[in-house]
Amino acid sequence: MRMYPAGPLLLPHESSQECFVGGYRIPRGTMLLVNLWAIQNDPKIWGEPEKFRPERFQGLEVNRDGFKLMPFGSGRRGCPGEGLATRVVGLTLASVIQAFEWERIGEAMVDMTEGTGLTMPKAKALQARCLPRQAMVDLLSKI
Numbered sequence: 827m828r829m830y831p832a833g834p835l836l837l838p839h840e841s842s843q844e845c846f847v848g849g850y851r852i853p854r855g856t857m858l859l860v861n862l863w864a865i866q867n868d869p870k871i872w873g874e875p876e877k878f879r880p881e882r883f884q885g886l887e888v889n890r891d892g893f894k895l896m897p898f899g900s901g902r903r904g905c906p907g908e909g910l911a912t913r914v915v916g917l918t919l920a921s922v923i924q925a926f927e928w929e930r931i932g933e934a935m936v937d938m939t940e941g942t943g944l945t946m947p948k949a950k951a952l953q954a955r956c957l958p959r960q961a962m963v964d965l966l967s968k969i
């Protein structure tokens with residue numbers, strides 16, 4: 827699995843003063859687009875970015891590790907919903923795993939091909955089979 831930033835390009839930012847990035851002079855007032863997809867898929871920054879290795883994020887501080895991971899952007903125009911989003915995403919994922927057993931619909935691995943857009947959709951929608959876990963059925967039948 828590649829590393830997929832939910833938003834592959836940050837919103838446009840403007841340089842408030844002249845600066846140098848990777849040897850390039852950026853004049854003051856330049857409109858800048860940060861390509862998060864390129865950063866997250868750069869093998870010089872992330873070893874084997876195409877591999878599913880969630881442990882690579884353990885102990886990593888978003889925005890504080892050389893800006894190599896900034897899914898919510900950075901600075902004054904960074905995402906104000908970051909706190910809400912990180913809580914809701916974790917809670918939702920944990921809830922669907924706790925309540926259901928998940929399976930692929932066949933032998934084939936899930937097709938992770940990327941689609942195009944301002945956010946990063948899957949080219950093919952996920953199809954999966956889910957069954958309520960017995961513990962959850964028992965629990966909910968008591969309510």
Ligand code: HEM
Binds near residue numbers: 837838899901
């Ligand atoms: C997983 C969920 C989310 C992701 C990955 C995400 C990501 C981002 C990114 C990358 C930016 C651009 C930051 C920049 O250019 O530096 C942004 C901006 C923004 N996000 Fe989010 N976001 C998420 C959820 C939310 C939520 C839940 C809210 C509101 C409740 C929200 C509200 C905003 C707003 C208002 C901006 C514009 C900020 C500005 O222009 O000053 N986002 N988000």
